[in-house]
Amino acid sequence: GDSVTQMEGPVTLSEEAFLTINCTYTATGYPSLFWYVQYPGEGLQLLLKATKADDKGSNKGFEATYRKETTSFHLEKGSVQVSDSAVYFCALSEKGNNRLAFGKGNQVVVIP
């Protein structure tokens, strides 16, 4: 079945550092891809999405590009802030199927 794999372990980095969180997927068709974020004490919220190959989703300084050839959707931000500390989830939904399949999530801690 469809699945999403995120890099293992929490990510700790200093303010203004470059952030990358890897995400790869397995799907039978051409899924839509998402990044969701969960800030401390809050619910999941959509960060960005891409619906077809080579699309780039962007929001709040974060970017991710839908790479069909490598089945990847890595999340990047050039200069993180303490307020970016959260758990980040990569997810997909297949055409004709409304459900989301999530990765395990990555805890990101940004220290001042």
Added chain:
Amino acid sequence: GAGVSQSPRYKVAKRGQDVALRCDPISGHVSLFWYQQALGQGPEFLTYFQNEAQLDKSGLPSDRFFAERPEGSVSTLKIQRTQQEDSAVYLCASSLLTSGRADTQYFGPGTRLTVL
């Protein structure tokens, strides 16, 4: 405007008890989803409604889990004879459109269920 709300936020149940978890979706949203999130894991799909019709319940882990949305708005997830492995956060999400795999799902804060 109001987002997705869930109640209760926390529930402690003794093994074998029945529980009912409520979800109030965003007004006018046609689609409603339930997910289960175990500690340290990503959410796992349980079931999906379009209005009052339950179109997909393939993610429900056993026949002890039952969901309904009788009037196409509020939904209830019921777990009968709770077991310790049911301990998790139960998330509800709603989306506006009936089709389109890129529809944004808006999540509630979740209900944290602990089964002792």
